[in-house]
Amino acid sequence: MLWQATVETLTMVGISTVVASVLGLPLGLLLACTDQGHILENSFVNKVLGAVINVGRSIPFIILMVAIIPFTRLIAGTSIGTKAAIVPLTVAAVPFVARLVESAIKEIDSGVVEAALSMGASPWQIIAKVLIPEALPALVLALTLTAVNLIGYSAMAGAVGGGGLGDLAIRFGYQRFRGDIMLQTVAILVVLVQAVQMLGDWIARQLYKR
Amino acid sequence: MIRLKGVTKTFDGKTTVHALRGIDLHIPAGQIFGIIGQSGAGKSTLIRCINMLEKPDQGQVWVDGVLMNELPPAELRQERKKIGMIFQHFNLLSSRTVAGNIAFPLEIAGAKRSTIESTVNELLALVGLEDKANAYPAQLSGGQKQRVGIARALATKPRILLCDEATSALDPETTKSVLQLLKTINQELGLTIVLITHEMTVIQEICDTVAVLEDGVVQEWGPVVQVFTRPKAESTKRMIRGSISTQIPQELMGSEKTLLKLSFVGQLAHEPVISQMIRKYSVDANILFGKIDQMKDIPFGMLLVELSGSPEHIQDAIHFLQAQDVELEVLS
């Protein structure tokens, strides 16, 4: 039972982290690059995108989960269970990733971008050969933070029928007064978070050349 | 090679800054052209206008017969590949090795793998960093980083090299060796080098021509020796006074004797003019301060001399010195 719940949690977190990264990375890049003085300066795109992302980030997860049920049903074909939980988790994580990516990109010294411009690099080349490689350690840490956050959110999704460790803790640990199960799920969550964080830190350290 | 016509640039922010107010300059091919000025004079803005990192508000920038101002993006990128640039803070990619950094502009230009490899090796040898090919910038000293910057700037075989305070973050020894490298590049590859600095010694060391920039205006320009020994603009004089720092003690200034500042340029620096003067006219000369320097390859000497004798003799002596083409300033 605990094993199955752990697998469900890992599935939810894993898939939503990957999908949110794939969607959030370009948004974050676009946000950073359209900022004033950057390579694709465009204040209209920047402001609109920023506003949309802020709206996404300000909706509490519990509310978001309920609010997008029709959308969830459209994508996952159902609105309960592990598969369904992945949709709101991803939707919640995309703007989060986008902001983290944006700040990772903005950390890069503008002089490096300028050097690339002086060599005649195109915006695409700068994104692919300067921005992403230079920000890579920070990007790895950003994804680590996202995964850790999603572990927490997934427990919340579990509480409303999403499966996984949160579901187990509520149904058995809380409603049936099984303190031991409650304790075990919490312990597993703690270990998961630690493991993800350590792995992320380790990868980032390997990539860090400064 | 490079021609600026009436270039202006204004920054609108909380306060409006007129960084450049009508710059006219001609930088001939094959020269090392220095632009000197104090902080905020507009030097960086000026050099960045040459490769359009900064777009001038008005005026024209011609590089090698191409009008840079209105080029569409793709053509501008093409032109930029012919202009190398190095920076005060090096601006190397921290995620790439030395070899990777030098390869970068070649990758940008779409060069073949084999070409990249051989060019990188050549350049590593040119800047003397063969043994650092696989080091990351964080493992290098400032001087080594700037050598990587230079190698990187040369990778696409540009005709022009722009240097924005390339030695300002380096100690005097390292500065000398980096300047020496620039000089070698200028002579052996025939590159036109434009460098900006706030240090007179940098100009003196390697430049052929210097332009003095103040408040976004070129105050004067010409051959280095001429500008530094016969400065016309007030800002040049101030700069030279600052650098030679001949702070003359007050009591000497007040004395009855005649105080002269003499500058000798080129061959004249080898001539024993002072002893000739003493022998020909009955005056005594007391040397208070002296130094001999080099401007690029031209010797340049400076003497602070106190003359004593009868007024007529002193007059004659001064005329003699002037006749010898000594640059002379009577201080008291």
Ligand SMILES: Nc1ncnc2c1ncn2[C@@H]1O[C@H](COP(=O)(O)OP(=O)(O)OP(=O)(O)O)[C@@H](O)[C@H]1O
């Ligand atoms: N992007 C910018 N926005 C607003 N003002 C600017 C900008 N770039 C430069 N300036 C202003 O223009 C003036 C000239 O700047 P510039 O950087 O060309 O000077 P500089 O001679 O290179 O000085 P330094 O020796 O300190 O590098 C300064 O007053 C500076 O504050």
Ligand SMILES: [Mg+2]
């Ligand atoms: Mg500057």
